[in-house]
Amino acid sequence: MALLEMKNMTMRFGGLTAVSDFDLTFQGGEFMGLIGPNGAGKTTVFNVASGFYKPSQGNVVFKGKDTRGLKPHGVTALGVARTFQNIRLWHELSVLDNIRIAQHYRMGYNLMDCFLRTKRYKRAEAKIDSIAWQLLEQLDLKRYAEEKPNNLPYGLQRRVEIARALSVQPDLLLLDEPAAGLNSADVDGLIKLIRWIHKEFKLTIWMIEHQMTVVMSLCEYIKVIDFGRTIAEGTPSEIQQNPAVIKAYLGDSEI
Numbered sequence: 001m002a003l004l005e006m007k008n009m010t011m012r013f014g015g016l017t018a019v020s021d022f023d024l025t026f027q028g029g030e031f032m033g034l035i036g037p038n039g040a041g042k043t044t045v046f047n048v049a050s051g052f053y054k055p056s057q058g059n060v061v062f063k064g065k066d067t068r069g070l071k072p073h074g075v076t077a078l079g080v081a082r083t084f085q086n087i088r089l090w091h092e093l094s095v096l097d098n099i100r101i102a103q104h105y106r107m108g109y110n111l112m113d114c115f116l117r118t119k120r121y122k123r124a125e126a127k128i129d130s131i132a133w134q135l136l137e138q139l140d141l142k143r144y145a146e147e148k149p150n151n152l153p154y155g156l157q158r159r160v161e162i163a164r165a166l167s168v169q170p171d172l173l174l175l176d177e178p179a180a181g182l183n184s185a186d187v188d189g190l191i192k193l194i195r196w197i198h199k200e201f202k203l204t205i206w207m208i209e210h211q212m213t214v215v216m217s218l219c220e221y222i223k224v225i226d227f228g229r230t231i232a233e234g235t236p237s238e239i240q241q242n243p244a245v246i247k248a249y250l251g252d253s254e255i
């Protein structure tokens with residue numbers, strides 16, 4: 001069974017077709033890139049894959065389950081986690097609590113358990129704590145556990161966001177422009193971190209990214225969309241030489 005299958009996925013917003021007939025299959029373990037010029041429909045594809053949007057047409061099946069009727073937390077519970085183009089952390093909470101709170105969907109206790117501090121509550125909380133601390137350790141964030149994300153440099157905030165996504169122990173991690181806003185030293189660190197995560201957590205990673213050094217050094221396979229349509233797919237070197245891709249990025253005059 002495929003991990004994720006999108007077939008003929010189309011997403012319209014009123015009269016605007018943001019994505020047309022998008023197809024994709026993950027068997028598991030891949031590192032795939034999704035690129036294209038601004039407004040091509042990349043984030044829309046991620047929003048459909050993660051349950052933020054219900055597609056206007058087509059199928060989206062994750063681990064054999066149709067996810068089209070699910071809310072984002074339902075899709076997360078199945079094993080899809082994501083980060084956002086503009087970092088979305090809870091800035092009034094500590095780094096540790098940002099990572100703890102992301103796991104709430106699987107706490108498995110109710111308000112009464114919480115009120116009475118039942119065994120079930122204590123067991124679930126201990127597990128959440130242990131996952132959060134382990135990730136802080138693995139992603140070298142332990143010393144910032146009690147900090148508010150706002151007080152951290154942007155590169156570390158990205159790292160916290162990735163730790164939070166990993167805390168739900170996903171099978172598929174969607175990274176939406178992880179290098180956006182980072183300086184070149186941070187970008188080098190990010191490339192190493194993401195490569196390590198892919199190997200260590202044995203995840204399938206799907207990444208949108210505008211910085212070609214990041215895309216070309218991490219992705220095994222790349223899909224390119226323009227005006228919502230898939231215009232090319234292939235390995236990084238195939239994509240770099242593809243005339244349709246060059247045209248989409250540079251326009252006719254530059255070829």
Ligand SMILES: Nc1ncnc2c1ncn2[C@@H]1O[C@H](COP(=O)(O)OP(=O)(O)OP(=O)(O)O)[C@@H](O)[C@H]1O
Pocket residue numbers: 013016018036037038039040041042043044045085
């Ligand atoms: N919720 C929405 N309502 C209306 N239009 C939308 C919505 N979300 C996206 N769009 C439109 O769909 C198109 C694709 O947008 P999308 O954000 O998916 O592109 P993108 O490839 O991720 O762009 P970028 O690289 O600039 O982030 C754009 O024309 C955008 O304005």
